[in-house]
Amino acid sequence: MKLFTIFGDPVSHSRSPLMHNNVFKKLGIDACYTRTRLENGSELRDVFFAKALSGANVTVPHKESAYEQCDEVRGIASMVKAVNTLVLENGRLIGYNTDADGFIRAIESFGEVRSALILGAGGTARALSVALRAKGIDVTVLNRSAARLEYFRNEGFAAYAWDEFSPASYGMLINTTSAGLSDDELPIPAGLLGELLARTQAAVDVIYGKETPFLREVKSCGLPYKDGSDMLLAQGVLANHLFLACRYTPEEIEPAMRQSFLY
Ligand SMILES: NC(=O)c1ccc[n+]([C@@H]2O[C@H](COP(=O)([O-])OP(=O)(O)OC[C@H]3O[C@@H](n4cnc5c(N)ncnc54)[C@H](OP(=O)(O)O)[C@@H]3O)[C@@H](O)[C@H]2O)c1
Structure with a gap:
């Protein structure tokens, strides 16, 4: 089973676990997405590897610190210098920003x-x-x-x-x-x-x-x-697309993720 999480502090309010788990369930993917409250952002990379994660989202107040800890940063995240999505690729931590x-x-x-x-x-x-x-x-x-x-x-x-x-x-x-x-x-x-x-x-x-x-x-x-609900949905769809190595299009992911907003 692939494991994903959201890092933040506070993080108990986050809807991301519901959103991503609904997509995994609907698409029949063996994966689970949890919450991780992290006080010290500089520990993010170590915790990511200790938990054997395949990917993660990052929220307040750790996006800038996540940027610093990536092996590679792609797309708009390198201009923004803040990362909200992390993906493990061949043992390397790749950072993206889907908020934009x-x-x-x-x-x-x-x-x-x-x-x-x-x-x-x-x-x-x-x-x-x-x-x-x-x-x-x-x-x-x-x-x-x-x-x-x-x-x-x-x-x-x-x-x-x-x-x-x-x-x-x-x-x-x-x-x-x-x-x-x-x-x-x-x-x-x-x-x-x-x-x-x-x-x-x-x-x-x-x-x-x-x-x-x-x-x-x-x-x-x-x-x-x-x-922020529409932004939350859109950034989540784009993050899930990256978590699943682009095997599913955003258009395939969106209906399953949108459904989680009804719960
Ligand atoms: N809907 C979505 O999908 C989505 C996506 C991303 C983020 N968000 C939300 O966006 C917000 C910010 O996230 P972030 O990652 O940018 O946070 P961040 O990097 O920690 O920045 C927080 C900013 O808020 C200011 N601030 C904090 N408390 C304040 C207060 N009481 N009065 C005035 N200014 C205050 C800070 O000002 P100082 O510099 O003066 O400290 C700083 O500019 C969070 O609420 C997060 O949940 C939503």
């Missing part, structure tokens, strides 16, 4: 978007900024603290800490912070969020499975919005 393409698939239903403000500057913000720019969307990044902005500035993005930011108008406001994930916090101060929502056409929170304080504010303004 997953997000682009998820926002297709909004139609054309010209500009976006990303809240947060972690691994997900990196993935989304690179993917959105590749689609011709003008990206600005806003983060609580300045330390993580260097990557974005080096990549040529407009990037600000809260205390140096002046609000403008955006096609889409995207929360990639973990504010609201396991607390009841807004990703930016309430006054600033109110100003931004008055000048924004649509909003997305990448957190899924709960109504975050951010999404509550978005809904009260009557804006078109999405939580």
Whole structure:
């Protein structure tokens, strides 16, 4: 039996085991996907090999540390410098990032978007900024603290800490912070969020499975919005495609994975 897991902290909220196990069951694959809570991200590689895993997903806060521990990083992950999918290939740990393409698939239903403000500057913000720019969307990044902005500035993005930011108008406001994930916090101060929502056409929170304080504010303004469920499904389909060595197409995997959202 092939073993897969999701590494993160916290990880108890993750729907990934349900999603991937449903695909394995429907496609008749002898495999099992579990959760692994990992406090120290630098142990990720050792734990991967100790558990004899065939592949894994990586979530908060270990995506950047997973990137550092791969033998090879492929695709957009090498630009993003954050990995959410690990696959064992001939004894080597290969890293990918399926969050970026997953997000682009998820926002297709909004139609054309010209500009976006990303809240947060972690691994997900990196993935989304690179993917959105590749689609011709003008990206600005806003983060609580300045330390993580260097990557974005080096990549040529407009990037600000809260205390140096002046609000403008955006096609889409995207929360990639973990504010609201396991607390009841807004990703930016309430006054600033109110100003931004008055000048924004649509909003997305990448957190899924709960109504975050951010999404509550978005809904009260009557804006078109999405939580992170569609992104979760799309990034999961792409990860499963890699776990199964591309033997099944994303189109074959998606119905089985989507079904797990009904449970
Ligand atoms: N739907 C999906 O498929 C999907 C996929 C990927 C990720 N996600 C979600 O995306 C979120 C971020 O993941 P990540 O891997 O990018 O995390 P990360 O690398 O740990 O980055 C977290 C970011 O959130 C900011 N932050 C944390 N708490 C905050 C607070 N209370 N107020 C304001 N800012 C705060 C941090 O700011 P500082 O730099 O100031 O600390 C940092 O910029 C998580 O909630 C994760 O579950 C969802």
